[in-house]
Amino acid sequence: MIPHTAPGSRLRIPLERGLVLVSVPAIGLAVYSGISFASGASRTAVVLPIALAMAFALVVVAITRFTLFLIIVLAIRASLDATKLAAIGDTVDDGGARSASSLFDPSSMLGALFIGAGLVWLIVQGRRPAAARPHPALPVAVAAFFGASLLSLLGSRAPAVSAGEVLRIGAFIIMILVVERLVSDDRGRTVPILVAVFASAVIPILVTLYQVVTGNGLVDLDGLLRPVGTFWHPNSLGDFCYTLLVMGVALLWHVHGRAKIALFLLVAGLGAALLATGSRGAWISALVGVVVVGLLQDRRVIYALGVVIAGVLVAVPSVLNRFSDLSQSYTAGGREANSLVWRIDHWGEALGLLPGNPVTGTGLGTTRLLLYKEMHNDYVRALVESGVVGLLAYVGLLAALFLSARRAVRATRPRLGAPAVNLDRGIAVGAVACVAALAVSSLTDNTMTAVAVMWYQAVFAGLALRIGAPGRETE
Structure with a gap:
């Protein structure tokens, strides 16, 4: 006899049997x-x-349970880099290059699984009526960026390495499309997805605080001991922290009760971890993002930011020391006096590779193999590794992300008599601020294919894409 199951529970039996x-x-x-x-x-x-x-x-x-799958993926991804099979000391430079990453790393396996599952899920969902589709600007931009990445394979000096970078970009694009489709079909999925995103920060924060307090796990970079959390480099940890911190500040105005307390504690923890990284680029990106939140949402955010900065400078005077070496370009021995000068010199060296293939570049991920250093600038990287086509596609992607988030801000513009608490408004403002912070961070960091950071940027972009859909626009 076949047991009777209610319509709403048809998938539960396969799930339970599968788990067994x-x-x-x-x-x-x-x-x-x-x-x-x-x-x-x-x-x-x-x-x-x-x-x-x-x-x-x-x-x-x-x-x-595809939605549950996505929630699990988002909740655990930020902690998986700590399980890479290669040791941190095996990286090729102080930028945390993935020189010895393995296909069997948990993070790589999860990425491949998400790409496969996400593609199948999107195909199964089928096409939507034209009226239900999002504004095409961002989907077109991500398609162009992916196309430029594929094109870079043609002239790549290390096709296998470039193929891996293309897959990372593909995962970023699939994340945007999956999140947008999920929340379009059911707006109730927005909160669980956001909870998963911010839950992902708990372990990195705790590991970072442990490293700072005990001194275990710190890495020595130019004589400065810095925590890496669950990431491969302090800068990567900093990029993760500013991304979630900026969105968290935007959402604080639109949650209440225990959720507000929990989010505030997470934002405070992210701020502490960000400060501990010593990553100047991440600090500046966070400041830009929070200022954008204040300009779009409430000027008191900017005033509070000023108070926090003043308190940090008084309580942690070593923060100023991170900027003190910027006044000197070179040491008496002729070496770069700070990482900014080193970056500028390195960018000039990398641009020397461009004449070999100015249209499609040397191939994504090849700079660290050819020059033994990461690029530390996504704009220069896009130009050198994917040519003029790639640079235009990357700038176009950033522009489309901004315009999509701006459209969401317009769609959620406060109206007379409307409730002050509006989660969509917080997401829209946070998405704009995160894009602004990313554009700044891209000047000095390696974020273009940093999965543990870009996946969360993609989630915010997907949510904003749904919020700013044509049917919701106010003008």
């Missing part, structure tokens, strides 16, 4: 991993079984 099926091998793999760790086995022998168990479980969840 994967739990047996998962337990076995976990036990094997524990034994390997206790016996002093390699990092691969310890991490890989756990990664495989996680992948098996997530496949089942993706098939039966």
Whole structure:
């Protein structure tokens, strides 16, 4: 006899059976991993079984509960770089290049799984009526950016490396489209998605504070000990922190009760972790983002920012020391006196690679192989690694992200008699501010294919794309 199931529970039985099926091998793999760790086995022998168990479980969840799958992915992604099979010391430069990353890293496996599941899910959803589709500017821009990335493969000096970078860009694009479609079909999914995004910050914050308090896990960069949290480099941690901090500040005005308290604590934790990174570029990007929030939402944000900055300068005078070396360009021995001068010199060296293939570039990800250093500037990187076509596509993407978020801001413009608390308004303002911060960060950091940062930018872009859909515009 076939058991009767209510219409709303048809997928629960497959999910439960699937979890039972994967739990047996998962337990076995976990036990094997524990034994390997206790016996002093390699990092691969310890991490890989756990990664495989996680992948098996997530496949089942993706098939039966795609929204839950996305929530899990967002909640855990920011903590997965700490499980890479290569050691931090294996990176090729002080910018955290992924020289020894493996296809079997949990983060790589999760990325591949998300790309596959996201593509299948989008195909299954089918086309929507024209009236239900978002404004085409951002989808067209992301398609052009992906096309330029594919084009860079033609002249790549390291096709395998470039293919990996193209996949990272593809995951970013799929995230935007998936989030927009999910919340368009059901607006109730917005809150769980945001909760997952901010929940992802808990472990990185706690790990960063642990590193700062105990001194364990700090990395020595030019004589300065800095925390990396769950990331590969302090700058990557800083980029993650400013992204969520800026959106968190924008949302604080539009949540209440326990949610407001929890979000405030997270924002404070992100601020503390950001300060600890010593990443000047991330600090400046955060300031730009918060100022944009204040200009669009409430000028008191800017006043509060001024108070916070003054308090930090008094309580942590070492912050000023991070900028003191900018007054000197070169040391007496002829070396760069600070990382900004080093970056400028490095950009000039990288531009020397462009004449070899000015149209499609040297291929994404090849600069660190050719010059043994990351680019530390996404605009120069787009030009050198994907040519003039790539640079135009990247600038066009940033412009489309901004215009999409600006359209959302207009669609949620406060009206007379409307409630002051409007989550869509907070998301729209935060999305504009995050794009502004990203545009600034791209001047000195490597964020274009930084999955652990760009996925969250993509979530905010997808939410803003839904909010600013043509049917919601006010003008």
